[in-house]
Amino acid sequence: MKIRTLNAVLLTVLLAAAPAHGAATNELTVAAAPGIPFRFLALSDPHFRNMEKLPQGLAGYRTFLAEVKSLKPDFAVILGDICGEDPPALAQAKKISDESGVKVHYIHGNHDDTGKFREAFGEASYSFDHKGWHFINFDSVSGASGWLKADLEKVPAETPVVFMQHYMPTGNGRLREMLEKHRSALALSGDVHGHRHGMVG
Numbered sequence: 414m415k416i417r418t419l420n421a422v423l424l425t426v427l428l429a430a431a432p433a434h435g436a437a438t439n440e441l442t443v444a445a446a447p448g449i450p451f452r453f454l455a456l457s458d459p460h461f462r463n464m465e466k467l468p469q470g471l472a473g474y475r476t477f478l479a480e481v482k483s484l485k486p487d488f489a490v491i492l493g494d495i496c497g498e499d500p501p502a503l504a505q506a507k508k509i510s511d512e513s514g515v516k517v518h519y520i521h522g523n524h525d526d527t528g529k530f531r532e533a534f535g536e537a538s539y540s541f542d543h544k545g546w547h548f549i550n551f552d553s554v555s556g557a558s559g560w561l562k563a564d565l566e567k568v569p570a571e572t573p574v575v576f577m578q579h580y581m582p583t584g585n586g587r588l589r590e591m592l593e594k595h596r597s598a599l600a601l602s603g604d605v606h607g608h609r610h611g612m613v614g
Contacts, residue, residue: 457603493522493579
C-alpha cells in the first residue's frame with residue numbers, strides 16, 4: 414500500500430469521501446472512511462518567542478488562532494519546533510490555545526526543550542480517535558518505536574490512520590511496514606520549513 418506523505422508549514426486537511434487536491438494551494442483532500450467529512454489544520458515550526466522578547470511572536474499566535482477558529486476546523490496540530498528559542502514560552506503557548514476555543518495538539522520538535530514540553534503538554538507520544546480515524550502524535554525526536562508498535566497493534570486494520578511527527582518519515586522502512594497494514598494512511602511532518610508531498614511504499 415502507498416502511504417501519502419506531506420511536509421508543510423501550513424496546511425488544511427479535509428478528510429472526505431474521495432481523494433482530490435483542494436482549490437487552495439494549502440488544502441488537501443484525502444480519501445476517508447465512510448462517515449462525516451471533517452477538516453483539521455496542520456502548522457509546523459512556528460518557533461514562537463516570549464511576548465516580552467518578541468511581541469509579534471505569541472501575540473501573533475493569539476491572532477492566528479482567532480482566524481483559525483473562524484474556519485471551524487475540528488482541531489489544529491502543530492508539528493513541532495513550537496518555542497525552540499524560548500522554552501518557557503511553551504506554557505504560554507498552551508495557555509493561549511486553551512483560551513482560544515480551538516483544540517490544539519502539539520508535537521515535540523528537535524528545538525523544543527523536552528522537559529518544558531512535557532510540563533506544558535504532557536506525554537510527547539500519544540494517540541486519539543476522531544470520526545473513524547486513528548491519529549498518532551509521535552515523538553520522532555526520542556523515537557519510542559516500541560510505544561508506536563504497541564499502539565498500532567490495538568488499531569483494527571480497516572481503520573484509517575493519520576501519523577504525525579516532526580521529522581520527515583521518508584526512508585523509514587520499519588514505519589512504512591507498520592502503517593501499510595491499515596486501509597489508508599497519511600503521514601504529516603514538519604522540520605524542513607517548506608511544502609513537500611509524496612508517496613512512501
